[in-house]
Amino acid sequence: MAGHSKWANIKHKKEKEDIKKGKVFTKLVREITIAARDGGGDPAANIRLRLFVDKAKAANMPSDNITRAIKKGTGEIAGNAYESITYEGYGPHGVAIMVEALTDNKNRTASEVRHAFGKGGGSLGGDGSVSWMFVRRGVVSLHATTKTEDELLELFLDHNIDSIDTDETQVRIVGEPSELYAIKATADKAGLKVDTVQLEWIPTTFASVSDEADAEKVYNFLNALDELDDVQHVFANIA
Numbered sequence: 001m002a003g004h005s006k007w008a009n010i011k012h013k014k015e016k017e018d019i020k021k022g023k024v025f026t027k028l029v030r031e032i033t034i035a036a037r038d039g040g041g042d043p044a045a046n047i048r049l050r051l052f053v054d055k056a057k058a059a060n061m062p063s064d065n066i067t068r069a070i071k072k073g074t075g076e077i078a079g080n081a082y083e084s085i086t087y088e089g090y091g092p093h094g095v096a097i098m099v100e101a102l103t104d105n106k107n108r109t110a111s112e113v114r115h116a117f118g119k120g121g122g123s124l125g126g127d128g129s130v131s132w133m134f135v136r137r138g139v140v141s142l143h144a145t146t147k148t149e150d151e152l153l154e155l156f157l158d159h160n161i162d163s164i165d166t167d168e169t170q171v172r173i174v175g176e177p178s179e180l181y182a183i184k185a186t187a188d189k190a191g192l193k194v195d196t197v198q199l200e201w202i203p204t205t206f207a208s209v210s211d212e213a214d215a216e217k218v219y220n221f222l223n224a225l226d227e228l229d230d231v232q233h234v235f236a237n238i239a
Contacts, residue, residue, distance in 0.1 A: 007222055007236040008139075008172065008200070027232055028056045029069045030082055030102040036073025047181070051198055058196070080104040087113050088130045091122040091221050091236065093209050096130035098201045098235040099225055109230040116228060120221035133237055134201040137162060138180035142171040143193035155190055159183050162202075170195065174202055203237030 031052040039046035043053050049070070056066050072079030083106060087099040103109040117124050144167070147155070152164050152171065160176040161183075171192075173183055177199055184197050209215045218238055226234045 007219070007234075007238050024059050025056075025061055025065065026229070027102075028052060028059065028061060029065065031232060032056060032066060032069035033073040033079060034082055034084060034102055036070045037075075038073075041070045041074040041076075048199075051180070054197060085109060086131075087124060088127065089117055089122055089124040090130065091117075092120060092217050093207065093214050095122075095207045095209065095218050096133050096203070096205070096237045097122065097222070097225070098131065098134055099231055100201075100233040100235075101228075101230045102232050103230040109228075112228050112230065113225070116221075116225050120224055121217070122221060131201075133205040134203050134235065136177060137174050137200060137202045138177040138183070138198070139200045139202070140173045140175075140180065140183045140187060140197050141195040142173070142187055143195060144169050145171060145192055147192075156183060156186060159186065174200075200233070201235040203235070206237050206239035208239045 032049065035046060035049035035052055039048055041049070043050040053066055053070075056069075068077065071077045082102045082104050085101045085103060085106065087097075087101065087110075089097050089099075091097050099113060101109050101113065114124055145152075149164055149166055152166070152173075153161075156164070156173060156175075159179045159182055161179075162174045162176075163172075164174075165172045173187075175183060180197055180199075184194055187194050209218055215238070218236070222234055222236055225231055
């Protein structure tokens, strides 16, 4: 079963705060544009596009913004040509990092990411340097519930689930990417409130950072990466 990173919890809470501040709109527009470019502009036939359209709606993005982003992706209206780039490397104390970016200027983004790694005490690696410690999975995040973990496992028994992690604020259900919307449908039917439905890099090998000061340094480093304009998602294997 896939493990669970504390950074995932922190990132989830941070995303909710960013939604309140409207900081996610630019990143979501890029995600929607790329998804529409790669898989077409129909969310019903393009699961990746559907993920980001749903996320944009949850963030209260105006429908006109969503429509424009889709049309930019399909070429119906002019827009920036974004590229998807994934960076791999190590942060402070040997924490493995996966960084997903969308950019219209690869040199700018590479320079910013490299600078953030160097300033934070990390080091960029080549393709495959840390990705072997992660697996690509679908993650459905729910509001905290009174259901026990055993009850949740029974509820989602028919789906290809890797793990269910619960705490006082949320439930994270990790499974095969193809199961994302089936898991969401089951959650909706059971009356559970769905926060997010997305694809993530889930760590299978963890770096343990037990000292509080060291852990704070790692989280500050991850936050600095996450704040970069071109960076969409940051995944880490800190236990």
